[in-house]
Amino acid sequence: MAGIQMSGLVSGIDTASIIDQLMTIEKIPRTKITNDQAATTKKQSLLQDISTKLTSLRFANDDLKSALTWLDTQSVESADTSKFTVTRTGGAAPGGYDVSVNQLATAERQTYGFVSPTADGTLDIANADGTARVSVNVKAGADLDTVVGAINSNSKSGLYAVNVNGSLVLSSKTTGDSSGFAVSGAGVGDQTERVAGLNAKVTINGKTYERQTNTITDAMPGVTITLKGKTSGTDTVGLTVGSPGPDKDAIVSKVKAFITAYNDVVTATRADLTDARVVNASTSDDVQKGTLFGDSGLSTMLSQFRTTLSTALDGLAKPYQSMTDIGVTTGAASATLNQDSLDGKLTLDEDKLRAALDADPQSVRTLLGGTSGTNGFSQAFASILSNYQGSNGLIQARIASATTDLTDLKTKLTNFDARMDAKQALLQKQFTAMETALQSSNSAGSSLASYLNSSSS
Known part of the structure; x- marks a missing residue:
């Protein structure tokens, strides 16, 4: 600091130490500000993590109703892939076909x-x-x-x-x-x-096709046949085209993806809700614990999610009116009580889901929200999810609020530090003035004593 600092050279008092002790007392409120910063930063980070998981859940939920998920597909199979393989490229006539590979295409x-x-x-x-x-x-x-x-x-x-x-x-x-x-x-x-090069020759149900390559795309509409090896004599290999319908494996995969995304939200949120605060926290780590402990907003969110999953949807016919009807259940329907059940995580009875898809795929599609003009689970869940997820959701609003709080705390800390610097400068100035006054007084006393001694002599 600019100016003279005598630090007790005249008075014998350790003024620097006194100033440090006084400033330590003055700066006690600063710890609360920095603790508030740490706690708010932690809360914001936890909310951002939940927000990210909610976004993944929204995408998984949208997939349940997506037209792409419910596109009709057909199985195409070769009974002997060493002779030929098949790939579906579009709609094909269902049924069985007898195929003979008479000659493979070769290059000159x-x-x-x-x-x-x-x-x-x-x-x-x-x-x-x-x-x-x-x-x-x-x-x-x-x-x-x-x-x-x-x-x-x-x-x-x-x-x-x-x-x-x-x-x-x-x-x-x-x-x-x-x-x-x-x-x-x-x-x-x-x-x-x-x-010399040869053309491929293949017979399908008695009709022979000759093509330049071993990949035959125009003999059967919707099916590409790739020749691999010749059949013997009059032998044939079966080619089977299944009936059109939804891709059950893809649908099961989408339901599993939704469950995974949902459980990720539950896991993260439950961890935050049960992370208890540290009483009289003194370290930065302790201050950041429990920032969302018992948070009512997050608790309400999980409760609403769970209710939507188990509630029968209006307008849907039995037996497929809720997610539990196709094997998606929470702890409420769990036969075994465990922590996951208590937390409300989802489980899937895959056999039940596949049985429902076999019995009535259209009703399952309607339940999941994939039927145009009818609101199913995906739409019902989206209406609840939108209250929390996205730029207009409550979670993002709380993240923005935390950002505002952090800005305010930063300003508060800057202003506090400026006041402390001014306070310390004032104390140093006052103690320096005291030392200077004592020095002047001592000098005057010494001069007077010297004068009196001279007069006495």
């Missing part, structure tokens, strides 16, 4: 001797009809591996090149009887082998 293959060129030149590749495709530059003295690399690196060659025991082996990148090609020029010797 040609083998040539290799002669290292004595001069720079080109290796010319032509199409099956003789029209030019591309020319690959070949340097004088190039070896076979170099030529192979040049062909493979040329994207327009349409060929795979391989060095097989010193011979140049070329295979078309396409299959079928139109995959032929011709080569000539630098490095190309005599042709030693040619294997």
Whole structure:
């Protein structure tokens, strides 16, 4: 600090220590401000965590009613995937089909001797009809591996090149009887082998289809068949197309995802509600404990969620009127009392859900909210969830309030510190003035004593 600080040099009093002790007393209220900051920061963090989990729960809840979840699908199966595999690409006629794989599509293959060129030149590749495709530059003295690399690196060659025991082996990148090609020029010797490309041939329920590739997309509407191996003689392999309906595995997965998201909210919220405060907290960690202990707003939220899950929905026909009817239950319906049941976490009886989907998928869809024009569970739960989740929800409002409180506390702390600095400066100034006055008094006394001694003499 600027100015003279004599710190008891005249009075013999440790004024610096006195000032420190006085300031310690003056700064006692500062601890409450910093504790309030720590507690508010912790509360805000916990609320933000709950908000994040509520957002995940909203997405999971929306999926229950999503049209994508309830799109009709069909199973397509091959009885022998070593002969062919099948993929559904759209609506297909249900039923069984007999399939024979008579011939696989193959690519044309040609083998040539290799002669290292004595001069720079080109290796010319032509199409099956003789029209030019591309020319690959070949340097004088190039070896076979170099030529192979040049062909493979040329994207327009349409060929795979391989060095097989010193011979140049070329295979078309396409299959079928139109995959032929011709080569000539630098490095190309005599042709030693040619294997023509073949079309795929497959018979489905007595009708034969011939295609350029082993992937057949137009023989059966809505089904792609990929040929893998030939069948023997008159043997056939079964291809089965199931009846259209919702994807039960996908629906079960969406219900499980909702339960997981819901239980994440319950776990986090219950932990906050039961985290007790520390009486007479003295450390930062202790001050941050119990900031949401017994919070009435969060308790009400969980209670409303739980009620919505177990309440029968108006307008829905039996036996599917609530989530418990399809195997989604809370602790209220649990046969075994445990902490999860007490906390209200959800469990799923998957067998019950699948049985409901088998018996009446449309009613399950309506219950979950996937039927247009009818409000189901997803809509009912969303109306409660929206009170707490999102930018207009109560949780976000409390987070914003905490932000405001933290701003106010920061300002309060800054102002408090400024007052303490001013107070300390005043005390130092007062004690310095006292020391200066004592010094002046002592000097005057010494002068007077000296004068009296002189007069006496």
